[in-house]
Amino acid sequence: MACFQSQEFKQHLYQVIEQIPYGKVLSYGQVAALAGWPQHARAVGKTLSQLPTHLSLPCHRVVHANGALVPHWTQHRILLEKEGVSFTATGRVEMKKHRWQLNEQ
DNA sequence: AAATTGACGGTTA
C-alpha cells in the first residue's frame, strides 16, 4: 500500500485540502482522517511542510486541532485574518467557530 | 538498528 511519500497519498491530501471552503479551517488530524490515514496527523504536517510553493494550495486553512498556528510561518495568521477567521488574545484560531465539519455543507 | 525530530492530538493541571 502507498506510503506517505507516495504521490497517491499527496494527491489525496491535496484534494482534501482543496475542498476546504473559504473562511474555514481543518485540523491535521481531520485532514489525515479524510485522506484515509487516521492517526497520522503528524506525518500530514510533515508532508505539508514539504509542499512545493507552486501548487497554490490553501494549506493555511490547515491548523493545529488546538487552534495553534504553524510555527516558523509569519504569514499564517495574516492569511487567515483576510478570510475572516477570528483569533483569540494569544493568537489561536477560534476552532469552535471555524472548524469545518463535513456535516455542514 | 537505536535515538531524535517534527507545520500533531487529546487529556489533565
Place this chain on the structure above:
DNA sequence: GTAACCGCCAATT
C-alpha cells in the same frame, strides 16, 4: 480560557 504532559506515526540522523 491557557499551559503542560504524554502518546501517536513516519522520516531522518
